[in-house]
Amino acid sequence: MLRRLHGLPGLFAALFLTTLAITGAILALAPAIDRAAAVVPAAGEVNVAELAGRVVAHYPGTEQIARNPSGGVIVYYSHDGQPGADLVDPSTGEGIAPYEPSAFFTWIKDLHRSFLLDDPGRMLAGVMAAVMLLICISGIFLLVRRTGGWRALFRPLAGSGGKRLHAELARFAVLGLLLSALTGSYLSAQRFGLLPEPPAPGPMFPAEVSGGQPAPVATLSALANVDLTELRELVFPYPDDPQDVYSLTTSGGSGFVDQATGELLKFQPRPAASVFQQWIISLHTGEGLWWLGLILGAAALTVPVLSLTGITLWWQRRRSSGQLPDNAAGSEAEAIILVGSEGNTTWGFARALHTSLNKAGFRVHCSEMNALAEHYPHASMLFVLTSTYGDGDAPASARQFMARLGDFRPGERLKYAVLGFGDRQFPNFCQYAREVDTALAGKGLRRMHRVELIDRSCTTRFREWGNKLSELTGTPFSLAYDPLPPPTLKLELVERADYGLAVQAPTSILRFKVSQQGRRRRLLPRARKALPTFEAGDLLGVMPPQGQDARIYSLASSATDGILEICVRKQQGGLCSGYLHGLKPGDQIDGFIRHNPGFRPATGNTPVILIGAGAGIGPLTGFIRKNTERNPMYLYWGGRSSQSDFLYQPELGRYLEDNRLTGLNTAFSRSEERAYVQDKLRQDEIAVRQMIKAGAQILVCGGRNMASGVKQVIEEILQPLAIDVETLRAEGRYLEDVY
Incomplete structure (x- = not known):
């Protein structure tokens, strides 16, 4: 709302x-232009009598002197029967330039x-x-x-x-x-x-005027008692009329001045409402400020x-939120599709289901899981398609679903089916989809079909799921959806650094450039221009041989570095990691960029605490490399041996010297101390707590077991502050990139 x-x-x-x-x-x-053009004496330096005397000396036909809110003094005069207006120097009364409001x-x-x-x-x-x-x-x-x-x-x-x-x-x-x-x-x-x-300010015209011989304006006492900074307007009396008076308007009010005696007649202070009105105008226009x-x-x-x-974000949300042209209202729909998605991939499958059900003759309503209504009076089928975020959490468009489910009133006819999307390489594969399935059953809904789990957006499994639903509902329809593959780049390995062989943890830093097939070496600088836009912490998808699904690696470089850099540990039996470790400089691979904006260090001078282990140091080093403003940044990292797999050791040393890295604390499990990164955090418990209290952000990258251990230690550190990791996560101050 x-x-x-x-x-x-x-x-x-x-x-x-x-x-x-x-x-x-x-x-x-x-106002700034007017201020720059004006000569503005200090307060108390010039009074209105002095100003008027100086102006009249240069402009004998003076009719009015005004001071604009920016401090400029303007004289309105008549010369040879022709009116004029000049901006004047109040210190001398001389004209600075003709005054005419800008037509523009x-x-x-x-x-x-x-x-x-x-x-x-x-x-x-x-x-x-x-x-x-x-x-x-x-x-x-x-x-x-x-x-x-x-x-x-x-x-x-x-x-x-x-x-x-x-x-x-x-x-x-x-x-x-x-x-x-x-x-x-x-x-x-x-x-x-x-x-x-x-109310309009201003006193009535005075009934008693001396009518004596007019005195020089510079000698009038009432004007001498008014500082120039208080002047708003001084209107001169009509020439040769001893019964006329000066009309004086100041910041405090308005009145009349006898041109013979210099006495202030019938001065009326400005009403409070008028003062407030002027402040409103000044605050709106900047006049005087x-x-x-x-x-x-x-x-x-x-x-x-x-x-x-704003319009772009609205359109992106609308395009990815299931707002289809033929989307029925929830109160009228016979079939409901609810979508939980973090990166919008799941929406493509939901649209395919929506289209097929529509073609089969159903009125279908599709929306995000956060928009679960209290009741769907005409619906007989509820489909929930959801991904899982992180370590079993709800994706962005489903974070309010469980809370809203408490008020949900399912109809007697309503049956449901849950389809989960995930990646089996994660231990909690499709965990949130399982939890949703259990929660819906707990509300008394009957399953149309057991929860189905799809690995890595497999279109074959999606089609098979659709065939089962077609049989169960007795409605002929089929599901066909092939998400558009991301455009791939031909990448050439230009450099590699190998670590960890001595401790049975071979890990390589691989640096690629966009391949320039058919170009001569002297043209290679142009390759940098072909790089897509990306930042450290974004992801590189690598297509392994024989057409298997892509594997994803965190980038340790930014596009401005001119290379794509990843840090890869060789996994036992790992198809893609083994493939990458077998590359030699000059070999080429196919890859694509996937942005990961949810894993970025915040800008500003609050501390950033980087925590990682093994190959997880890659994007963290990329963050440090980009810290050219020298904001406080601390790295806690764990490896096996300082002699064998101290990844990025030379670079980190340089970053400590030039203050891009404020502090470095390493732990090696196969050294004499046999320490892990969690142990180093406990040793620095007081300093870490103080940084978090000061607003620090924590970024964790590496294996899931390490991340779980780090989370436990951070929870312990946070206890005296009466907050927890989930609080930091909700504030964007605890980010994870784990595998």
Whole structure:
């Protein structure tokens, strides 16, 4: 609900909000430009009498002196019957330049205030300000939800791509946008009578005026008592009329000054409502606060990018959320498909099932598992297709499913079938799908078919599952879905470093470049341009020989390094690891990039604790390599022998010297101390706890057993802080890449 409250108004109002933002950013420059052009004496240096005397000496036909909010002094005068206006130097009264409002800024202001449509446009602009207010407030709550609480709102964000950019820009700009939207809504509400306007300031014209001989303006005591910084406007009396007076307006109020005696007549202080109104205007426009104007302008410039990234994210969610053109409402559907997915792969299978059931004549509703309704009155079939995240956890689109299941009221006719997706190389293969199957049975639902588990998106198993369902339901339909294979690159091995032979743990660092078949060696620098975009921590899929499924390895390099670098331990009987270990420089492989934005160190100067063992050091070294800003980064790593398999030893030494790596703590299980990385964490318990208390992020990479042991130790370290690993995980401060 909160996401819809944030996103839908933005979708419909994006064009208008972008127009308001761009014009607002341009107008925000005006106060700074005015300030730069003005000569502004310090407070107490010049009073209004002195200013008026100096100006009149250079402009005998002076009719009015005004001081704009940016401090510029403008004289309006008549010369030979022709009106004029000049910006003047208050220290001398001399003209600086002719004054004329910018036609460009005037047009931009009309576009900003009314979209050039007069009152209807002003009303639309007011509505857009209210929409922006709604978007800002809902956006703040979404940021709080993403970062893990109000206290974590300003901690470094995890993730990458458009979602990360959207969140980072929103966090940077939200207070400025909120201020602009709030003040704009207030001013618009006043204009159209929804809020009271302040009373018009100003006293009545004085009944008693001395009518004596006018004194030089520089000698008038009432003007001498007003500092220039308080002046807003001084209107001169009509020439040769002794009964006329000076009209004086200051920041504190307005009154009249007798041109003969210099006495202040009928001064009326400004009402509090008028003062508040002026503050609202200043906060909205930056008038009188040129620095604030620049801040508001910078915030406004984020709106076009936020609109673009917001629309892109909405489209990606819609495209991957089962929102199909022929998707029936849940209250009317005969078949329900619920999808749990982390990387959107499962949605492709769900769409295939949706299409087949539709063709078979069923009204089908497809949505994410988080959207489980309390009741589906007409449904007789419930299909749950879900992947498993990490070590048996729910994927992103299913994290609220178990909680919502408590309120679910299944109909008597409703039967269900669960289809799990996973990879058998993980110990908890399809664990979450099994848990969902058990939970649905616990609600009293009858199984249409036992839980089926699919290894590595096998299309054959999916088709077989569909055939079984067709038989069980007595409805002829078939399932056919072949996910598009990722585009592969031809990669050439250019360098390798081998470790671990002496301790029976052969591990190699392999560095590839994009193959340039048919090109001469002198053209090899162009190969770097052919690299796709990727970062350390992303994944390289390697296609082993004989057409087997790809194996995935974490990348230790970024595209800017010009190579694809992986660290691979040779597994006993491992087809792909054995294949890679048998490569020689010049040999070629087929591979593809898979982005992994959920495993990245956060930006900023809070500590980052990197923990790994064995080949898991690869992406961690890549993170250190990219730490060119020298933010605090600590590495805990475990191997077997410092003599045989100390991976990346030379590089880590250099990174310690140039401060890209703040601290290094290693553990070797086949040394005299027989230590593991968990032991090193326990030894540094106090320091680790202090870093976590200060907002540190933890990234763990390596084998599942190691990761489980590390988690247990971190739980022990966290106990005095009254938090746990799951709390850190929810805040994006505990990330794992385990295998």
